[in-house]
Amino acid sequence: MNMQHRGGSISGSRIHEIKAGLDTVQWGAFDGSTKPVCHVASGDIIDIECLCHHAGDAAELLMDEAIRAIYDGIPEETRAPGVHIITGPIYVEGAEPGDTLECRVLNMRPRLKYGVNFAGSWGLLHEAFGAKEHVIVYEADINAGVARAVYQYEYDSPKRAIPGRYTKVDPAARKPALEGFVVPLRLHFGTAGVCPAADGPISTVPPGPHGGNVDNREFVAGTRMFYPVQRKGALFWCGDTHFAEGDGEVNGTAIEAHVNATIQLVLHKGARGRNPILETAEHWICHGFNEDLDEAVREAVLEMIALLQTEWGISRMEAYSLCSVAGDVRVTQVVDGVKGAHIAIRRDMKR
Template identity: 35%
Template structure:
């Protein structure tokens, strides 16, 4: 157990959906620091020795487990839960997959694919992708949220107004996240830890990696947030910026179409300049490339850009 932690939530204290009738794993006072043992998003169905068939055989009823829920004493609807992300203890391995039917370009990439990563959990040195690429690592939690007011079971996959599967890369050490509370106690859970991800997570997976997460929970009374907000402790792309970027664009009246075009154009560029297969380029983009809305004011066309960090190849 973390010496500075008030509670530990073990891996078996997890669930696969938001449900405000779940029995809390713990009841804690505001200001408590908690250690969570978080599964990877496959709930252990994929591991260091996994092969392609394991992707094909995935049970999608056991995807994105979250550890918890935590009942925070005094939390009431209309308050905000203040979450300070204190530390991550990575496992040293992870996986990235193309899962048929999932991802920004699912209509173009219909076959399963899998990459299993190893990395140094102590130094967090960039993770090797074969002999060509080294992806800088930045641990964070992909799924972090409170229970919804609506009764019943709700899928953990889509993001929601109370958090959930946000997949925001900047939910790393030092970030303070504020989540709307809709039920007494908040019923907070966390999981889906990643070793690295690009903004957009374009193929649908990052470097999915089990980790221990330490965070502190507090309350902001009467905050009346409509959606999550967060504050970062400093720069958010320093781990990628050193060598600049290759950038492709998508231009037109539809932002989603622009995003698809920008990513597809980067895949074409990586295939042409690096000799990669298209699905390899797609998965690599998901772990370290960033989708950005460059402008939405020059009607009738908007610009979406995809930034791929040159440091991955240098």
């Protein structure tokens, strides 16, 4: 790995707190002109509040006073060009284009115990379901490690294009949902990353080399994502948090929920990959992004080949072989315009 850690001792890290508020969140955009909400050194730890953009679908369960103030305080016409609420940016001292920013997820916990799955018009099978949009509200049971459905209802407003709108639903229209079923909890970031190199507001919807809306359900506590730095200071945002998600995210969303997280940002001088790399206790996971899913898969495999060459000193053909005989290629998501794929390889294969 051609990188060197820069900064003070990790054990001597400073701790910062970033609460979600009108002055610390953006709705729908990464924008390099945004004033940083916090300056950190490499190795610093940040307690950060992250919000979902679907709280209006069950406001009585998914809003507290501070969340409602954000929903009421950000004009609808400014929630663009994307849809997600992200907290930041965080300026990392010493970060320059060509470096790598590592985000270690130390802890994730629900702010409120409810979340929403929204079957949207952008979902894979929207037309097959009669072009109907649909909501299921879930309740998290942290002690049991599962979520259970609370109720469901159809959503047919023509104004869904505006993110975060309050949904008015007759209580009689709410029906029981998935009685007797549980969904394993996997609290994770749907959207996180550094600021893209391009100027102006950049949509939070498509993922890319900067990260963004990667929607990898493996990005849980105990894992670390490595991002190619695009701008001075890196300018890191995170948000769009989830209780659970399946690979593919086929109906349009995960269980969208508010999550408070503790992260550690570590700067490495030098590049590691062209796209974000996720490292878990057992695997390296490389990503590919393209409107064509075949091309997204191809890009992910090429990224993994390059990583294995660097990490293990093997030839390109040897790395290609390992990708075929031991790599697991998965579809990250198919609903964000730019599709995502990833490939996972065990880190303990070289002995």
